[in-house]
């Protein structure tokens with residue numbers, strides 16, 4: 001039997017998420033009062049898996065979960081599940097809406113129902129609890145006309161009356177929960193990866209990292225920053241993307257990112273709850289504007305890559321000794337052979353690659369020649385200036 005921990009007590013959305021994710025599995029469910037307690041239980045092996053809320057479509061990230069993921073190195077994300085959240089207002093039997101003096105709930109639940117609260121309970125005090133069900137326990141233990149916001153199951157579990165259903169601001173209110181386990185346990189069919197990075201403070205630092213993903217067409221599904229907590233202005237970034245480092249292209253991209261970041265950690269490689277963005281013929285036919293925008297992005301990337309290649313060619317020109325020949329036909333042929341094979345595999349015309357690269361080779365050889373002549377001229381001038 002597998003032991004599954006969740007942010008309790010009984011009746012939370014997290015419990016619902018855990019029940020749904022592990023449907024049909026022989027399990028023992030254990031409620032934890034706080035997220036730090038839940039994380040340490042899974043880290044120590046007291047439970048096999050833990051389920052925690054991580055982000056909401058309306059209110060954004062659950063910061064405490066992100067901070068714990070950053071702190072607890074022995075805990076990894078092993079899965080995810082998304083639930084549609086529908087909030088209800090509940091109170092002890094006999095309490096009417098116009099009598100309520102206080103509404104207690106999880107911070108996200110209160111925020112997600114702000115419009116209802118402003119309209120129907122403008123004078124009620126709003127108080128945060130560690131979870132929706134923990135708020136229900138506070139109400140049960142009090143004689144005051146207080147109410148709780150949470151999932152309607154709470155009404156039955158804690159013998160509360162449901163005063164109003166569906167009080168959330170947005171109907172498309174969805175929360176993503178992560179399934180956590182001890183680090184180092186491989187997941188089958190994983191197609192999504194979560195990483196944490198910190199970037200040294202320099203212009204374009206984050207751009208350089210994001211560019212690596214864009215260049216190999218990896219779709220980022222989330223990016224979130226949190227203070228690094230060591231110095232004002234230092235941040236860590238949580239990045240989720242579709243892909244698995246077992247794929248060579250993803251691995252190479254991550255290696256490059258690792259090299260350019262001060263801190264780099266894989267938080268989990270797992271099966272995503274939603275399918276990745278992918279290009280289908282139907283989509284490109286239906287949405288011409290979108291495709292044109294994508295082509296514009298690719299064209300900009302091509303220019304960006306050519307700029308990078310130009311820089312490298314200049315470096316090579318400076319590194320080459322004055323007597324080393326500039327044009328190396330044998331190397332050009334090797335490059336062409338490799339690229340045309342790659343092009344064939346990807347459905348790109350090898351003829352196009354050949355023509356394009358012959359043009360590029362001629363251009364870059366010319367560039368190196370000019371650079372060498374200029375270098376010579378520069379050397380002559382500077383020697384003449386010597387006393």
Ligand SMILES: O=C(O)C(=O)Cc1ccccc1
Nearest residue numbers: 012013014106108109131132
């Ligand atoms: O408090 C709960 O019930 C939770 O599981 C956390 C939460 C709160 C609000 C929306 C989604 C999850």
